[in-house]
Amino acid sequence: xxxxxxxxxxxxxxxxxxxxxAGKEFRFRTEPFDPYDAFRGKYVSxxxxxxxVQMKDSATWHEGDMIYALLSTDSLGFAKVSGVTKxxxxxxxxxxxxxxxxxxQDTVTSVSINYPFDRFYxxxxxxxxxxxxxxxxxxxxxxxxxxxxxxxxxEGVIVDVFIDGIPLKEVAIQRQKQEEQVQ
Amino acid sequence: xxxxxELTELVEAGVIDQNTAEKISNYYANKTSTPxxxxxxxxxxxxxxxxxxxxxxxxxxxxDDLTRSTKTVIAFIPMIVxxxxxxxxxxxxxxxxxxxxxxxxxxxxxxxxxISLISQIYNIPGNMTxxxxxxxxxxxxxxYVMNSSSASLLYIIGITxxxxxxxxxxxxxxxxxxxxxxxVLILPHYYYLYTRKSESNFFTFHxxxxxxxxxxxxxxxxxxxGELMFVSYMSLFGLIYLIGGTKTLHELRIRNNGxxxxxxxxxxxxxxxxxxxxxxxxxxxxxxxxxFYRTPEFITATAISLAxxxxxxxxxxxQSPITLRPAEWVFIVFIGIFFLGMTSxxxxxxxxxxxxxxxxxxxxxxxxxNNLGILNYGLLIIxxxxxxxxxxxxxxxxxxxxxxxxxxxxFFFANLWMIRKKKNLxxxxx
Numbered sequence: 001x002x003x004x005x006x007x008x009x010x011x012x013x014x015x016x017x018x019x020x021x022a023g024k025e026f027r028f029r030t031e032p033f034d035p036y037d038a039f040r041g042k043y044v045s046x047x048x049x050x051x052x053v054q055m056k057d058s059a060t061w062h063e064g065d066m067i068y069a070l071l072s073t074d075s076l077g078f079a080k081v082s083g084v085t086k087x088x089x090x091x092x093x094x095x096x097x098x099x100x101x102x103x104x105q106d107t108v109t110s111v112s113i114n115y116p117f118d119r120f121y122x123x124x125x126x127x128x129x130x131x132x133x134x135x136x137x138x139x140x141x142x143x144x145x146x147x148x149x150x151x152x153x154x155e156g157v158i159v160d161v162f163i164d165g166i167p168l169k170e171v172a173i174q175r176q177k178q179e180e181q182v183q
Numbered sequence: 184x185x186x187x188x189e190l191t192e193l194v195e196a197g198v199i200d201q202n203t204a205e206k207i208s209n210y211y212a213n214k215t216s217t218p219x220x221x222x223x224x225x226x227x228x229x230x231x232x233x234x235x236x237x238x239x240x241x242x243x244x245x246x247d248d249l250t251r252s253t254k255t256v257i258a259f260i261p262m263i264v265x266x267x268x269x270x271x272x273x274x275x276x277x278x279x280x281x282x283x284x285x286x287x288x289x290x291x292x293x294x295x296x297x298i299s300l301i302s303q304i305y306n307i308p309g310n311m312t313x314x315x316x317x318x319x320x321x322x323x324x325x326x327y328v329m330n331s332s333s334a335s336l337l338y339i340i341g342i343t344x345x346x347x348x349x350x351x352x353x354x355x356x357x358x359x360x361x362x363x364x365x366x367v368l369i370l371p372h373y374y375y376l377y378t379r380k381s382e383s384n385f386f387t388f389h390x391x392x393x394x395x396x397x398x399x400x401x402x403x404x405x406x407x408x409g410e411l412m413f414v415s416y417m418s419l420f421g422l423i424y425l426i427g428g429t430k431t432l433h434e435l436r437i438r439n440n441g442x443x444x445x446x447x448x449x450x451x452x453x454x455x456x457x458x459x460x461x462x463x464x465x466x467x468x469x470x471x472x473x474x475f476y477r478t479p480e481f482i483t484a485t486a487i488s489l490a491x492x493x494x495x496x497x498x499x500x501x502q503s504p505i506t507l508r509p510a511e512w513v514f515i516v517f518i519g520i521f522f523l524g525m526t527s528x529x530x531x532x533x534x535x536x537x538x539x540x541x542x543x544x545x546x547x548x549x550x551x552x553n554n555l556g557i558l559n560y561g562l563l564i565i566x567x568x569x570x571x572x573x574x575x576x577x578x579x580x581x582x583x584x585x586x587x588x589x590x591x592x593x594f595f596f597a598n599l600w601m602i603r604k605k606k607n608l609x610x611x612x613x
């Protein structure tokens with residue numbers, strides 16, 4: 001009983017640490033908001049800019065399938081999904097395991113993507129300020145918001161979330177100080 | 184002390200002698216002084232529940248100042264404490280129900296806390312289905328290693344929530360077949376309670392939780408031929424009612440026999456719902472799937488109906504003379520009515536007559552057993568039937584009023600008659 005209760009969380013930690021140690025960094029453009037999860041504290045919910053990919057092949061795509069998103073970087077250095085495939089790519093290719101969403105078929109096929117990371121946990125006291133800062137950054141089009149993610153063999157782990165290169169936690173602390181000064 | 188006062192009064196009145204009074208007094212004194220009184224167990228479990236929930240909330244604060252490795256170690260601490268307490272209980276306090284139950288509850292929650300905190304540390308997405316499944320599977324051994332019934336109840340709640348999550352609430356909802364496998368794994372513990380501890384409160388709780396879990400989850404099997412689930416549910420309520428009539432369960436007080444109450448209530452509610460025309464007109468108008476007889480719903484309905492029929496035949500073969508209790512045969516009649524209803528609109532009348540028969544039989548049972556509760560339950564069924572029919576039958580207010588007056592008088596006179604009958608039984612000379 002004890003071995004099983006240690007094995008499952010231990011295995012989870014082992015895989016995530018392996019991704020963090022050996023993974024390649026990608027920066028994904030995001031948009032966040034802040035729901036409250038009573039069981040797991042506060043987190044910032046992440047929505048990624050690129051939500052679908054257009055495919056020219058005639059493969060039959062189904063909603064809810066596990067597929068492989070092929071990754072590349074754009075001219076600004078942000079991650080971009082250049083295509084999806086049903087077969088696991090070779091090791092030298094950068095890819096991420098995702099779940100296929102809504103499939104739209106016309107002259108080209110558009111497959112929407114559900115990323116395997118959708119939340120970034122913050123300290124309870126900072127999540128609200130971080131969220132406000134993030135929303136302000138989104139309204140201000142000059143600010144760039146993104147999540148830094150390490151990816152290894154299709155698995156991804158969020159390292160941090162940034163506004164204009166500053167970690168979200170630091171932005172939240174700065175904002176809290178500003179609010180205290182105003183009061 | 185109230186008991187001593189009563190005993191003195193009884194001795195003075197000459198009802199019991201001094202010796203008997205002392206024996207009674209000693210019996211209760213010994214009974215209340217046992218360390219494993221029910222109250223200790225209840226507060227032990229409640230305490231463990233609150234402490235573990237409190238720890239989860241404290242850790243959920245997610246301190247930024249702590250490093251990832253520190254947070255990971257902290258996530259394991261409640262589980263280590265829980266495992267250590269369980270080991271101590273097994274070695275030193277195995278006889279104490281309060282220790283076993285409280286430590287098991289604490290360990291059960293600490294496993295959930297550990298998994299969710301690891302998810303938080305590594306920002307793993309909130310997939311409730313995987314989380315619940317991992318939690319219940321890791322929690323199951325506690326039931327058998329610690330011989331803990333509260334862990335068993337938590338397990339039943341866990342697998343039911345898992346099945347609802349996957350079958351009802353998630354956007355890509357699928358049939359939760361795995362639930363039935365997980366459900367079977369808890370039955371050995373239930374059997375242990377049934378054979379060894381049929382008088383315990385834990386057995387009573389299981390008598391409610393187990394049928395409720397099956398009732399809730401059965402609906403997740405509905406796919407293309409959803410209307411067949413009405414047959415499945417009617418047979419399930421029949422089966423549950425019949426299980427409630429088996430020897431050990433039948434000897435329990437009615438409120439401790441969840442099977443009997445849920446089976447009866449379920450059957451009556453289904454009959455009342457099916458008394459409306461909308462279901463039958465939908466049934467006649469709907470297109471049947473091509474392989475109607477191979478759908479999971481048809482297989483489910485057949486399997487449950489056969490199981491209920493087999494149990495009914497088994498129970499009746501042991502009875503002499505054979506008596507039919509209300510609600511135990513309704514599912515058989517309903518199967519016929521359902522298939523007739525696919526083409527004929529007249530089944531609506533049969534359903535209403537069936538409901539009325541069940542109500543009358545319930546009143547009769549109440550009268551025979553001198554049970555006011557059952558008698559009034561039967562009268563309530565009639566009242567509910569009349570209220571339901573008022574929605575779709577166009578009759579005048581005078582007639583409606585008269586019907587209500589009649590049912591109201593029925594309640595009044597039936598109760599009066601029953602109370603008088605009970606008085607006569609207690610004091611025949613009066």
